[in-house]
Amino acid sequence: MTQPLLAIRGIAKAFGGVQALAGVSFDVGAGERVAVIGPNGAGKTTLFNVLDGQLAPDRGSAVLAGRALIGLSSQAIARLGVGRTFQVTATFASMTVRENVQVALLAQRGQTYALLSPLRARLADEAQSLLKQVGIDSLSERAAATLAYGDLKRLELAVALAGTPRLLLMDEPTAGLAPPERARLMRQVSDLARLAGSAVLFTEHDMDVVFAHADRIVVLNRGRVIAIGAPSAVRANPEVRNVYLGSGRDPEARDA
Amino acid sequence: MMLGAYLAYSLIGRFGAGPLGYWGGVLLAALAVGALGVLLERTLLRRLYGAPELLQLIATFGVVLLIKDAALAVWGAEDLLGPRAPGLGGAIAIFGQPVPQYDLLLIVLAPIVLAAMWVALSRTRWGLLVRAATEDREMTAALGVNPSWLFSGVFFVGALLAGLAGALQLPREPANLNMDLTIIADVFVVTVVGGLGSIRGAFVAALIIGIVRALCIGIGDVALFGSVVSFAKLTLVAEFVVMAVVLVARPWGLYGQPPGPSAIAEQRDLQVPPGRRFAIAAALLMAALAAAPLLVDEYALVLGADMLIFALFAVSLHFIMGPGGMASFGHAAYFGLGAYAAALATRSMPMELALIVAPLAAGIGALVFGWFCVRLSGVYLAMLTLAFAQITWATVYQWDALTGGSNGLVGVWPAVWLSSRVAYYWLTLAIAGGAIALLWRVVFAPFGYALRAVRDSPQRAAAIGIDVRAVRWAGFVLAGLAAGLAGSLYAFSKGSISPDSLSIPRSIDALVMVLLGGLQTLFGPVVGAALLAWLQDTLARHTEYWRAMLGAAILVLVLLFPQGIVGALGAAARALRQRGIGKRAAAA
Known part of the structure; x- marks a missing residue:
């Protein structure tokens, strides 16, 4: 591989006596879809919170296209082209669906401090077309607080895409959805990311989703990378089988 | 606590000052205050548990006003010094300094009460339940505990201890009517x-x-x-x-x-930019207000100007509390800074210029204080704003040479062409109305949306590249500027200015205005300001016990309209419209 988009090296983070991350290193290539999997408490969400600036690691580095991310604030990292969706959806409840996307577009263009001209017309068309891409353009006038969970996840995706990210960090993009909807949403994510040329780093419990949509898989256990590679290689890895089941069962057969 | 001191005074008076009468009086006073606390909790405050926390605070303030006047009615305005505790009148020499025996008793008593509270909360079943209910009321109820009586119990203990403190303080400090807010x-x-x-x-x-x-x-x-x-x-x-x-x-x-992320997201109503109808209504209101001098007398004009000034003050507070999500308990600081800056500036420059410079002084104050405040959130933020307001107040109060100390500054008059009541009223209307319109415009401009984004979900706001602190800071400064403008208008309308203009009660007034009108509405603070200014004026003119009346009025309004007056009207209008739609659908 040539220069990776994101190079993660030796990231460690302890909470009290618990070593949540114990020196994690891997790369994400431009446009690549990488899944981070592992049992509960493996350190997946901690890793994401370090990468997007919410948590400072004890050691280690993360470099995005030549820029060091560690030490930057969340908003600075966002401006470098890192989009994020959260495990528990976070949207602006007092705004309509379209306004949610408009605010994201404005932030990306540095128009946050415009004081007097109304928001209403600004970038409305662009927001609408992003909503159309994720398939909820018919809901654009609804209050974000009233959306069904699946649509809320789509809104988050549209908001994350508004920053034309080079890298999308998605913490459990399909959590809380029924299996058929999970597959549909993840297909959308894959298509849109490919279209925008964004790399996707995501965590996921649903192994069907992981094996269908990841180019590569990173397996974490107790804060360490225990396997890394193409889905078929990871599936065959005995240590991964051991971690997941303590037996020889296929991780794909695990109930999410 | 104030009640505790007064009750103890009366009870000790009745039982005589013997050991039994004295300590019996203290204990009975504490018990009575505890019982009163429970009564208040069960009849009043519990109706508000569903309401926003700040509203509960306002209701408490209403109760304080009521009790204060009740004490005034029963015990009069004189300070009442209690008798010495029997047998403890002397002093003991410690390191050569005489220390009153009674003080020593208090020094011993405080850690005992503290230890008792700690044991009660951490070692008893009751304490366990209280802590559980504080964490998660619904879960505790689901486990078969009645949180209602639990909270009454907490109230009883709280009020009892406060009453005890008041009663114990009696021999050291006379019972007086100013014990309430200070304490x-x-x-x-x-x-x-x-x-x-x-x-x-x-x-x-x-x-x-x-x-x-x-x-x-x-x-x-x-x-x-x-x-x-x-x-x-x-x-x-x-x-x-x-x-x-x-x-x-x-x-x-x-x-x-550090408070964990709240488990239940706060319910946020969708906020829609005001439409053409709102703009027309606002324009009509402005026209009507502009025509007012033709219809009413001078007294009403002065009151009208006050209402307008307080409307701007309230809207500026609402700007950071509503869209900004930052409750300020010390908003009077910026009002007062603006007022004092206007009074001082007018000595060296024309009044018109002073009116422009003064708000900038308030803005600078907000710039400095805000830098610290926006780092905090919730109650801690509110208390820090209060701290800065009190520090500002004390500085003004102390700095005799510049601010005239407790007497304040006099002779702050507007320019000659504005000196008539009518002219000044029109000036106030134009400036306050214009500033309010500008603030409302900002609310629905990109900056206002960014402010709301930061309030709704700071995490998400940061993730899309919004600088959370910078946006809150800018909002804080804007609100400070607007409050300062209100303050400078106030200074010129009164002709004098005193430290009262940046005291705690002034900050509370602003809070009451915003919450009475409705925090979730745009127009609410204006209605709240007009109503409070009118109530204060009318009640003060007609009754000696205006504080009690004001407290009662606030309680009634809070109980009737937990969403604020305008909030309640809006909800009613929506319900009517929906019924209309239903009927039309049924007819079709």
């Missing part, structure tokens, strides 16, 4: 400095504040910057300085825990 402020400060929910923190905080106060008295007068600064007088603000320092260094108090 409420003290108590809040101690709780916040210690860290919410930490008894140990509260005790340590009380100790620190006591020591700092004693030090201030010990140091006495010191010459500083050419004028004499009396540290003794600084005891007034010592606790607020301590609080500011502690909160800046430790945002959750000495022993407090």
Whole structure:
């Protein structure tokens, strides 16, 4: 591989006596879809919170296209082209669906401090077309607080895409959805990311989703990378089988 | 606590000052206050548990006003000094200094009460349940515990201890009517400095504040910057300085825990930009107000100008509290800074220019204070704003040479062409109306949306590249500018200015206006301001007990309209419209 988009090296983070991350290193290539999997408490969400600036690691580095991310604030990292969706959806409840996307577009263009001209017309068309891409353009006038969970996840995706990210960090993009909807949403994510040329780093419990949509898989256990590679290689890895089941069962057969 | 002191005074008076009568009186007074606390909780405050926390605070304020006037009616306005405790009238020499025996008793008693509270909360089943119910009321109820009586119990203990404190204080300090707000402020400060929910923190905080106060008295007068600064007088603000320092260094108090992300997201109503109809209604209202001088007398015009000034003040507070999500308990600081800056500036420049410069002074104040405040959130933020307001107040109060101290400044008159009542009314209308319209415009401009984004979900706002602190800071400064403008208009309308204009009651007025009108509405603060200004004026003219009437009015309004008056009207209008749609659908 040539220069990776994101190079993660030796990231460690302890909470009290618990070593949540114990020196994690891997790369994400431009446009690549990488899944981070592992049992509960493996350190997946901690890793994401370090990468997007919410948590400072004890050691280690993360470099995005030549820029060091560690030490930057969340908003600075966002401006470098890192989009994020959260495990528990976070949207602006007092705004309509379209306004949610408009605010994201404005932030990306540095128009946050415009004081007097109304928001209403600004970038409305662009927001609408992003909503159309994720398939909820018919809901654009609804209050974000009233959306069904699946649509809320789509809104988050549209908001994350508004920053034309080079890298999308998605913490459990399909959590809380029924299996058929999970597959549909993840297909959308894959298509849109490919279209925008964004790399996707995501965590996921649903192994069907992981094996269908990841180019590569990173397996974490107790804060360490225990396997890394193409889905078929990871599936065959005995240590991964051991971690997941303590037996020889296929991780794909695990109930999410 | 005030009641405790008064009741103890009466009961001891009745039982005689013998040992039995004295201690019996103290205990009975404490019990009576506890019982009254429960009565208030069960009849009044519990109806508000579903309402926003701030509204509960406002209701408490209403109760304070009521009790204050009740005490005035029963015991009169004189300070009442209680008798010495029997057998403890003497003093004991410690390190050559005589220390009153009674003080020694208090020094022993406080840790005992503290230890008892700690044991009750951490070692008994009752304490366990209280802590569980504080964490998660619904879950505790689901486990078969009735949280209703639990909270009444907590109220009883709280009121009982407060009553006890008041009764015990009686021989040292006369019972007086100003015990209420001073002490409420003290108590809040101690709780916040210690860290919410930490008894140990509260005790340590009380100790620190006591020591700092004693030090201030010990140091006495010191010459500083050419004028004499009396540290003794600084005891007034010592606790607020301590609080500011502690909160800046430790945002959750000495022993407090950072609050976890709240489990239940706050319900946020969709906020729609006002449409054409709102603009037309606002324009009509402005026209009607502009025509008012043709119809009403001068007195009404003065009241009208007050209403307009307070409307701007309230809208500026609403700007950071509503869209900004930052409750300020010290908004009067910016009002007062604007007023004093106007009074001082008018000595060296024309009044018109002073009116432009003065708000900038308030803006600079907000720039400095805001930098610290926007780092905090919730109650801690509110308390830090209060601390800065009190520090500002004390500075103004102390700096005789510049601010005239407690007398304030007089002779702050507008330019000649504005000196008639009518002209000044029109000026106020134009400036306040214009500033309000501008603030509302900002709410629905990109900046207003960014402010709301930061309130709704700071995490998401940061993730899309919004600088959370910078946006909150800018919002804070804008609100400070607007409040300063209101303050300078106020100074010129009154002709004089006193430290009252930046005192705690003025800050509370602003809070009451915003919450009475409705925090979730745009027009609410204007209605709230007009209503409160009118109520204060009318009640003060017609009854000696205007505070009680005001307190009762606030309680009634809060109980009837937990969403605020405009909020309730809006909800009613929506319900009507929906019924209309239903009928039409049925007809079709």
